[in-house]
Structure formats: C-alpha cells, structure tokens
Amino acid sequence: MEEKKWIGADLIFDLDADHIPGADQMSYDEMLARIKIEVLRLVDDFLLGDLGFDVSHLKIVFSGGRGYHIHVHDERVSSLKSHERREIVDYIAGNNLNLDWVFPTKTVNYKEIKGRIQESRVRCIPPKGAGGWKEKMRIGIAWLIEEMRSLDIPDLRSRLPYLAGYSDALIAGMLKDLYEKRGERSGSDMLLEKNIFDCFTNKRYEDLFIGLLEHEIIPRFRCEIDEPVTADIKRLIRLPGSLHGKSGLKVVPMERDDLDGFNPLSDAxxxxxxxxxxxxxxxxxxxxxxxxxxxxxxxxxxxxxxxxxxxxxxxxxxxxxxxxxxx
CATH class of the missing domain: 3.40.5 (Ribosomal Protein L9; domain 1)
Structure with missing residues (x-):
C-alpha cells in the first residue's frame, strides 16, 4: 500500500440537466434534449475544436440519469493536476473572460493641444479566423447586431435581460449609432468590416454594447458543465454498462457519430x-x-x-x- 501512488486520470466532464437554467420547469425528455445541445457544444466546439483533441481520444457516455459523461483519454492531459484542469474548466465555461484581451485598444490618432499630446484610442474586434473565444465573440457581435436590428425597445428588454437596468434614451442612442445610415452604410455594417468599434458617438453607448456581449453572448457560447468534477483527479464516475439507480436506465458508451441520433428513452x-x-x-x-x-x-x-x-x-x-x- 505504501508504494501506491497516483499516476494519472482521464480528463472527465459531467454534463447534467440540473445545471441548465430553467431545468426545473422542463419535462424529462425536454431536459435530455437540452443537455444534448450542451454535449454537442462541448465536444464539437471545445474538445475537437478549440482544444484540438482527436475524436479517437473521446468516450461519450450517457449517464443513465439526466446527462452525459465525456472522457478524454489522452496522455497529454492524463498527468494534469487539479489546478491545471481547473484552467481548462474556466476556458470552456468562459469564466472571467477578459474582454480587454478579446477587444484590445489601439491608438488611431494623435493630437497636440497646447503642447500636450492627446491620443485617440479605439477598441479592436478580432479578425476572422482568430480562433477560440476571440472568434466566438466576433460571431457573437454579428448575432447581436442581427438580433437587435428589427426589435423595438420593449422587445429588446424582453429578449435581452441585461438591458433592464438601462434607460430608454441610452438604448436608443446605442441603436441609432448602430443602424442609422451614414451615407450608404450604417455603423453596424462597418463594425466587422473595419474590425474596430468606431461607430459609437458616446462612450456610454459603446460600453452598453460591450456589456451586452459580456452578459448575453458569453452565456450563449459557454458550456454548462459540472465544474468540480473535471478538476477532481480522483473522482469516481458511473461505470458504463451499469444501471442508474434513480432511473433504471443503462449507462451507455457511444462514439461521436452515434450521439446525434441517440435517444435515451429508447436506446438506454x-x-x-x-x-x-x-x-x-x-x-x-x-x-x-x-x-x-x-x-x-x-x-x-x-x-x-x-x-x-x-x-x-x-x-x-x-x-x-x-x-x-x-x-
């Protein structure tokens, strides 16, 4: 016993419908359908996408209850300690994403006033193909622009809860800067073309738009995982092939190609x-x-x-x- 030591562990993710907002109002099959969206996002966008694992390193397992377990069996991560796995968790969950890193500022103009140099700075938008969260936030900007384009302020407040704390005048000012034509183009037309936030006439309008990206867009791209499970290097996970005691359903392992058509209430x-x-x-x-x-x-x-x-x-x-x- 004294010679025993920890030598490694798979990188494991636990996705359970309990962690989805509004799950308590869903039926069982609605929860299963919703959690599968999270599984597909984790596997395709993060594990196979951003993190570059090979599909052969992944084992997807229906937990037998209300979710799935994802095992990453790759020697590059098997020896990672808890704090290193925690960094992977934070990346996937979008925890504490630094928007000053996503949208850095650059100087676009210098002006001398009474012997003093003043510089004008503007936030930059990540270019196409930036990858990772920068690419996700660029996609989020395009989505947000289209989402707000044809809605009035009451509808916007209903669709985007972050706006609840802001006045109609401030929201209207932001919308005007985005959609009012200046010649043949509007501010929103130019944002992703020029890759800079230079359409806002007031910093408060820009800050409101950035706030929407932080509170409405990040949650749409993050993945709802049980964070302590992934960071725990000694966690016991339900054995594939066993039966879940609270559902009687089987714990079913599968390949990525099987996931799309998998129906727990038939296949498990x-x-x-x-x-x-x-x-x-x-x-x-x-x-x-x-x-x-x-x-x-x-x-x-x-x-x-x-x-x-x-x-x-x-x-x-x-x-x-x-x-x-x-x-």
Whole structure:
C-alpha cells in the first residue's frame, strides 16, 4: 500500500440537466434534449475544436440519469493536476473572460493641444479566423447586431435581460449609432468590416454594447458543465454498462457519430425489461414516450415493465397506492 501512488486520470466532464437554467420547469425528455445541445457544444466546439483533441481520444457516455459523461483519454492531459484542469474548466465555461484581451485598444490618432499630446484610442474586434473565444465573440457581435436590428425597445428588454437596468434614451442612442445610415452604410455594417468599434458617438453607448456581449453572448457560447468534477483527479464516475439507480436506465458508451441520433428513452432502456404490463400508482400526471410508445395517465394505471422501472426509479410511481403521494 505504501508504494501506491497516483499516476494519472482521464480528463472527465459531467454534463447534467440540473445545471441548465430553467431545468426545473422542463419535462424529462425536454431536459435530455437540452443537455444534448450542451454535449454537442462541448465536444464539437471545445474538445475537437478549440482544444484540438482527436475524436479517437473521446468516450461519450450517457449517464443513465439526466446527462452525459465525456472522457478524454489522452496522455497529454492524463498527468494534469487539479489546478491545471481547473484552467481548462474556466476556458470552456468562459469564466472571467477578459474582454480587454478579446477587444484590445489601439491608438488611431494623435493630437497636440497646447503642447500636450492627446491620443485617440479605439477598441479592436478580432479578425476572422482568430480562433477560440476571440472568434466566438466576433460571431457573437454579428448575432447581436442581427438580433437587435428589427426589435423595438420593449422587445429588446424582453429578449435581452441585461438591458433592464438601462434607460430608454441610452438604448436608443446605442441603436441609432448602430443602424442609422451614414451615407450608404450604417455603423453596424462597418463594425466587422473595419474590425474596430468606431461607430459609437458616446462612450456610454459603446460600453452598453460591450456589456451586452459580456452578459448575453458569453452565456450563449459557454458550456454548462459540472465544474468540480473535471478538476477532481480522483473522482469516481458511473461505470458504463451499469444501471442508474434513480432511473433504471443503462449507462451507455457511444462514439461521436452515434450521439446525434441517440435517444435515451429508447436506446438506454435495458433489453431485460419487457413489454409486460404492470399495475402501478402514478403520483401525478405522466406523459412520456419510451421505446416509441407514448405512456400517459395518473393514479392507478397499467404500464409496460420498462416504464414501471423508470417511473418507480424516478419516484413518479409506486407499486401500491400511497395515500399522501407527495411525501
């Protein structure tokens, strides 16, 4: 025992629907669909994209519950310690992204006033192909410009919650600078063409636009992962092929090409569960599709064995009537 030592670990990501805003208002299948979007973003945009791992180094596993585990088996990361893995987490989650680094300033003009040199500076926009978060933020600028183009201020406030703390006058000033024509072109037309923020007539308008990028765009590109799991070099992860105790579903490993068409409520239902109907008591109204069959009802109902296992595991059903079903 004294000779044992830690020699390495896969880089592991845990994505669970619990971490998605509004998950408590979603049905189970809605949560599964939403978390798959996060998985695809993590795999395609970050692991295979920005970080450059080969698809052969990835193992994607449906957790059997409400999410997925991603294992990166690559000797280049197996020896990383917790603080180094934490840096990878921060990158993927967009934590503390420095916008002064994304949009650095440069001097565009010098002016001498009463013997003193004053310089005019402007924020730069990353060029096409910048890669990483710089490329993501450039794409975000284009999205934000189009998103705001045809909306009035009340609609903008509804669509972009960050604007709640700002006056109509300030928002209107920012919009005017972006969309009002100056000759044949508008300010928004020139932003990504010239790669500089030079269309704003007031620094407060520019700061508002930058604030929108920080609070509305970064969350759209970041990935919702369980951050402590990735930083933990001794974390135990559910074994592929086992059954999840709270759903009865199988923990299913898959390749990247299998992920798009994977349906947990069909593909993760163990073959040993039959179509034989079992009488259960449903605590509340149930409406779910498993193995292609829609299952609905409330109270005492008969459901296929596979659905009974799933609903009992999730505490949505019992094998006998419970008078106070909310406890």
């Amino acid at each position: 239902v163990p073959e040993m569960y039959t179509d034989k109907e079992i009488e259960v008591y449903l605590r509340r109204n149930v409406d779910i599709t498993m193995r292609g069959k829609r299952i609905t009802g409330e109270g005492i109902c008969k459901v296929p064995e596979y659905a009974a296992m799933f609903l009992i595991g999730r505490r949505e059903a019992t094998l006998e009537f419970v008078e106070n079903s909310e406890q």
